[in-house]
Amino acid sequence: xxxxxxxxxxxxxxxxxxxxxxxxxxxxxxxxxxxxxxxxxxxxxxxxxxxxxxxxxxxxxxxxxxxxxxxxxxxxxxxxxxxxxxxxxxxxxxxxxxxxxxxxxxxxxxxxxxxxxxxxxxxxxxxxxxxxxxxxxxxxxxxxxxxxxxxxxxxxxxxxxxxxxxxxxxxxxxxxxxxxxxxxxxxxxxxxxxxxxxxxxxxxxxxxxxxxxxxxxxxxx
Numbered sequence: 001x002x003x004x005x006x007x008x009x010x011x012x013x014x015x016x017x018x019x020x021x022x023x024x025x026x027x028x029x030x031x032x033x034x035x036x037x038x039x040x041x042x043x044x045x046x047x048x049x050x051x052x053x054x055x056x057x058x059x060x061x062x063x064x065x066x067x068x069x070x071x072x073x074x075x076x077x078x079x080x081x082x083x084x085x086x087x088x089x090x091x092x093x094x095x096x097x098x099x100x101x102x103x104x105x106x107x108x109x110x111x112x113x114x115x116x117x118x119x120x121x122x123x124x125x126x127x128x129x130x131x132x133x134x135x136x137x138x139x140x141x142x143x144x145x146x147x148x149x150x151x152x153x154x155x156x157x158x159x160x161x162x163x164x165x166x167x168x169x170x171x172x173x174x175x176x177x178x179x180x181x182x183x184x185x186x187x188x189x190x191x192x193x194x195x196x197x198x199x200x201x202x203x204x205x206x207x208x209x210x211x212x213x214x215x216x217x218x219x220x221x
Contacts (some may be wrong), residue, residue: 033072033083036108038101041153050110053158054124056151056179058202060134060193062204065094068102071129075114086127088150092143092203097133099146112212121185126154134194148202151179152209176203 038044061071072084079085087107091100106113107126115127132139132146155161161178181199182192193199 003147014100021150025122032069034105034108036062038103044153045157049157052124052160054160055121055126056154056161056180056197057121057125057127057182057185058179058197059115059127059129059182060197061129062133062135064133065199067095068104079115085111086129088128090128090130090143090146092130092132092140099142101146101150102187110131116182116185117188118185130193130197134197135191138196144202146208149206151206156212166211176206179203179206
């Protein structure tokens with residue numbers, strides 16, 4: 001082999017090693033976040049609940065499509081957070097399957113959120129993000145039904161999300177005042193989760209899911 005070809009080969013090897021090193025560094029800097037597919041209430045309880053959660057804060061991604069991985073990259077690179085800010089993400093069928101619930105590492109590790117913009121609501125607020133732009137379009141009914149199911153099961157896990165039984169409330173869904181939108185966080189100037197995300201209807205549906213089954217008495221002989 002000539003000296004020229006040897007020099008070219010050496011340079012190629014050096015460039016390859018450098019590229020592999022940069023690739024490894026990039027992988028260390030960002031790797032896909034841990035998440036868990038939630039199919040049943042038992043999936044939620046696997047890690048246990050160790051934080052005194054007080055609110056469920058509903059968000060939308062304000063994007064047409066999204067995934068947990070894409071949100072994690074965006075939150076790290078553009079917002080400087082330590083990863084995705086939400087505890088749960090519910091898909092709309094674009095990027096993430098319709099109605100699919102994924103618990104992020106924040107729920108799995110019972111960590112504070114990075115979604116509310118206010119310390120108290122990050123520390124004690126469970127952040128749930130609906131993939132989609134609910135300011136422009138109504139979310140799919142299946143997505144909202146899965147959101148209601150998730151809220152109901154989170155409340156079963158954490159009774160602190162409900163007020164004391166002694167509190168009298170005028171409407172059945174009023175005891176679900178812990179379910180709020182990002183726009184309801186004090187001091188936040190935002191429309192999130194969008195005009196088409198009907199939180200009152202959501203609370204009503206959650207109240208239905210939490211209601212004890214009706215007992216029918218047998219007709220006496």
